Structure formats: structure tokens, C-alpha cells
Amino acid sequence: MLGQICNWKVSDLGWKVDMNDQEGNFAGTVRWVHRGTKKGVCSIGGDSGAPIYTVRSDGAVTAKGIHSGSDANPDGTERSTDCVSYFTDIFDVNNAFGEKIAKWNFS
Amino acid sequence: MPIAIFKKPGVVLPLVLLLIFAVLLPTAHVRKPHWQWIGYVTPSPDGRTLTAKLMFGEPKADGTFCEQVTDMEVRESASQVAIGIQVLNTCAPLVSWGRTTTTDIGYPFDVNLHLRAPLTGRTVVDKETGQPIEIAQPSDRS
Numbered sequence: 001m002l003g004q005i006c007n008w009k010v011s012d013l014g015w016k017v018d019m020n021d022q023e024g025n026f027a028g029t030v031r032w033v034h035r036g037t038k039k040g041v042c043s044i045g046g047d048s049g050a051p052i053y054t055v056r057s058d059g060a061v062t063a064k065g066i067h068s069g070s071d072a073n074p075d076g077t078e079r080s081t082d083c084v085s086y087f088t089d090i091f092d093v094n095n096a097f098g099e100k101i102a103k104w105n106f107s
Numbered sequence: 108m109p110i111a112i113f114k115k116p117g118v119v120l121p122l123v124l125l126l127i128f129a130v131l132l133p134t135a136h137v138r139k140p141h142w143q144w145i146g147y148v149t150p151s152p153d154g155r156t157l158t159a160k161l162m163f164g165e166p167k168a169d170g171t172f173c174e175q176v177t178d179m180e181v182r183e184s185a186s187q188v189a190i191g192i193q194v195l196n197t198c199a200p201l202v203s204w205g206r207t208t209t210t211d212i213g214y215p216f217d218v219n220l221h222l223r224a225p226l227t228g229r230t231v232v233d234k235e236t237g238q239p240i241e242i243a244q245p246s247d248r249s
Binding site for chain 1: 138141144162164165167173198199203205206207209211212214241
């Protein structure tokens with residue numbers, strides 16, 4: 001998905017989530033992910049790895065993590081109503097990739 | 108008497124199950140094709156073919172995708188080209204309830220769309236949403 005999807009409400013922290021493949025079979029477990037919800041346009045396949053961030057009142061951007069997965073209808077349709085997103089905390093991202101991952105290139 | 112049928116052994120349970128299924132059916136997700144989100148298009152050198160970049164889910168063990176293209180649509184006008192690519196997820200159950208959690212890892216898949224006339228300056232939009240689709244030049248993407 002191009003552009004930004006805003007106004008996620010992050011309600012649950014540090015979840016352990018089982019991920020399925022497209023056939024509904026267990027594909028693996030992700031740990032310590034956060035869960036955000038919203039209505040409207042949802043994330044789609046290809047959005048994994050996208051930056052999750054907040055924009056502060058002074059205009060600065062705080063990196064919060066990277067997008068990992070989402071809830072969807074089993075056939076992948078009608079994802080644009082009730083959205084659920086899971087993202088990996090920036091702390092774990094930095095541990096995995098190094099501190100440089102959080103740098104923002106404005107040039 | 109109609110009531111008498113309920114006294115026959117082996118009738119009540121199937122009827123109850125049928126009733127439950129009928130009640131739950133309106134809340135079910137029935138597998139059906141949908142118009143896929145298109146990331147961007149790349150025109151051919153002569154401008155008569157657009158290669159649309161889609162994002163599918165993880166391929167199956169045999170290397171093929173669950174998604175199959177079931178329909179394509181191209182509507183051309185003097186100022187724009189509206190396109191749509193319909194996809195069916197053949198791995199999804201025919202009828203299902205609830206939601207499933209998946210990674211949003213995408214795997215690129217190309218679909219060629221043929222135009223009646225070269226693109227030459229016309230915008231490309233998603234036929235479902237009306238939103239513009241990025242036009243990439245072959246040198247932009249590798």
C-alpha cells in the first residue's frame with residue numbers, strides 16, 4: 001500500500017501471536033508484538049517491514065517499530081473495514097538490525 | 108402429521124445442524140474473487156502494454172501462488188486509463204467464519220494489460236477506487 005495509514009489505536013502490548021499461512025495452517029509464532037486497531041483502510045500484503053511511527057506535537061517523528069502482520073478474512077478480501085495490525089517494537093528491531101535502522105533520511 | 112417426522116430416529120440432529128448452519132450462513136465469508144490492489148504499472152517501450160505489479164501472499168510449497176487472476180479490465184479514455192485485476196485466493200476455504208492472522212509479507216507478481224492506443228501522457232487509475240496508480244519507467248525499478 002502506498003502512503004500512510006494513520007490513527008491506529010495501540011491497545012495491547014507484548015503479545016504472542018500465531019501466524020497462519022494462506023491455507024489457514026499454522027506458519028509460526030511472533031512474540032512481543034504490539035496490536036493496533038482502526039477502521040477504514042487496512043494494511044495489505046507487502047506492507048511488512050513498513051515503519052510504524054508517531055508524529056509529535058513539535059513535528060518530530062518517533063520510530064515505534066516495523067509492521068509485521070494483520071488480521072484478515074481468510075480469503076484476504078474485505079480488509080478495509082475493521083483493521084488489526086501487529087508490529088514489532090523498535091527496541092527489538094534495533095536489537096535485530098542495529099541502531100541504524102531507526103535513522104530517518106529526510107534528504 | 109409434520110410433527111411425526113421429528114420422532115423418527117436420525118432426523119432431529121441433521122435438522123438441528125441444518126438450522127444452525129442456516130442461521131450462521133449470513134455471517135460467513137464465502138470465497139470469491141476480489142479486485143486486487145495494484146502497486147504500480149510500467150509501460151512497455153511502445154506504450155501499448157502496461158505491466159502491473161501486484162503483491163501476492165507467500166507461494167505454496169510447489170512454488171505456485173494461491174492467488175489466480177480471474178479477470179482483467181481496461182477502460183480507456185482520452186485522458187486516463189482505468190484498470191482492474193481480479194484475483195481469487197484458491198487456498199482460502201469455500202466458507203469460513205472469523206478472521207485469520209497472517210504476515211503481510213508480499214511477493215511481487217506481474218500482470219500484462221494491453222491498451223488499444225499508446226499510453227502517451229494519460230493517467231492510470233484503479234477502476235475500483237479511482238485512485239491514481241504510479242507509472243514507473245523501466246529504468247526506475249529493477
